[in-house]
Amino acid sequence: MKSEPILQVDGVAKSFGGLNILKNLTFDVRKGERIGIIGPNGAGKTTFYNLLAGDLDPSKGTIHYCGKNITSMPNYKRARTGIVRTFQKNNLLTELTVLENLLLVLQRKEGMGHIWFKRRHRKKYPSLFQKADELLHTWGLEQQTNKVVKSLSYGEQRQIEILLGIATEPNVLLLDEPTAGMSQAETDYIVDLLRKLPKSLTLMIIEHDLDVVFGLADRMIVLYNGEILVEGDPHLVRNDKRVNDIYIGQEADLSASS
Numbered sequence: 104m105k106s107e108p109i110l111q112v113d114g115v116a117k118s119f120g121g122l123n124i125l126k127n128l129t130f131d132v133r134k135g136e137r138i139g140i141i142g143p144n145g146a147g148k149t150t151f152y153n154l155l156a157g158d159l160d161p162s163k164g165t166i167h168y169c170g171k172n173i174t175s176m177p178n179y180k181r182a183r184t185g186i187v188r189t190f191q192k193n194n195l196l197t198e199l200t201v202l203e204n205l206l207l208v209l210q211r212k213e214g215m216g217h218i219w220f221k222r223r224h225r226k227k228y229p230s231l232f233q234k235a236d237e238l239l240h241t242w243g244l245e246q247q248t249n250k251v252v253k254s255l256s257y258g259e260q261r262q263i264e265i266l267l268g269i270a271t272e273p274n275v276l277l278l279d280e281p282t283a284g285m286s287q288a289e290t291d292y293i294v295d296l297l298r299k300l301p302k303s304l305t306l307m308i309i310e311h312d313l314d315v316v317f318g319l320a321d322r323m324i325v326l327y328n329g330e331i332l333v334e335g336d337p338h339l340v341r342n343d344k345r346v347n348d349i350y351i352g353q354e355a356d357l358s359a360s361s
């Protein structure tokens with residue numbers, strides 16, 4: 104028996120000054136699904152994440168999360184209820200160390216005040232530090248612990264950003280091009296990390312690297328001109344003529360990226 108949808112998107116549209124960027128999107132996401140979202144530049148993928156994360160309100164339609172209407176719920180409340188996104192560009196505090204960035208996320212999660220950053224001491228907050236150590240160990244990033252973020256490579260910074268998203272223990276994690284700008288080794292690390300995430304976590308991944316997204320997703324959504332062109336099983340989507348047509352002349356032929 105299929106589980107109840109964790110997200111229900113019903114008739115969602117978004118216009119900017121008369122331009123219809125997203126048109127009548129309707130689909131459900133079930134708990135634990137891995138949804139890959141692809142589409143050419145400008146198809147509306149990031150705008151769609153903005154609507155899911157509460158960074159923008161839809162012009163039409165509704166979004167339900169765990170059965171509750173969240174269409175007008177602001178982003179910080181959605182994040183608190185477990186819908187967390189990462190961005191195409193890093194959102195880290197680059198003057199701080201990896202550990203300090205992680206502690207900041209964990210202290211917020213533990214409800215330890217909204218002071219944007221207060222230096223915490225290991226002796227005084229052992230459980231906070233232990234949690235940070237565990238996360239860095241689990242994801243093989245111990246060596247980065249005390250490095251200042253700005254000293255890391257772009258790909259390493261993106262790895263840390265994803266780690267921070269995971270540290271919040273989200274129910275739904277929205278990843279926006281998680282491997283963009285990464286080396287092959289860094290990409291492999293991220294793919295491996297995403298594969299190891301708990302099965303109960305619902306993942307949505309916007310990704311231009313077709314090998315990555317087809318390798319991770321158990322369902323694909325193809326956006327084109329603000330509409331769902333094709334949706335479904337990755338194997339069928341990969342071989343769909345309409346999908347191949349929109350990728351012809353672009354970075355890759357879908358059938359060649361297996």
Ligand SMILES: Nc1ncnc2c1ncn2[C@@H]1O[C@H](COP(=O)(O)OP(=O)(O)OP(=O)(O)O)[C@@H](O)[C@H]1O
Pocket residue numbers: 119124142143144145146147148149150151
């Ligand atoms: N605030 C805005 N005002 C006006 N137009 C916007 C705004 N935000 C996005 N757009 C337009 O909406 C369209 C979709 O943009 P969006 O960033 O969602 O596409 P995308 O599929 O994520 O593209 P990419 O793969 O290049 O990131 C683009 O034509 C963009 O210029």
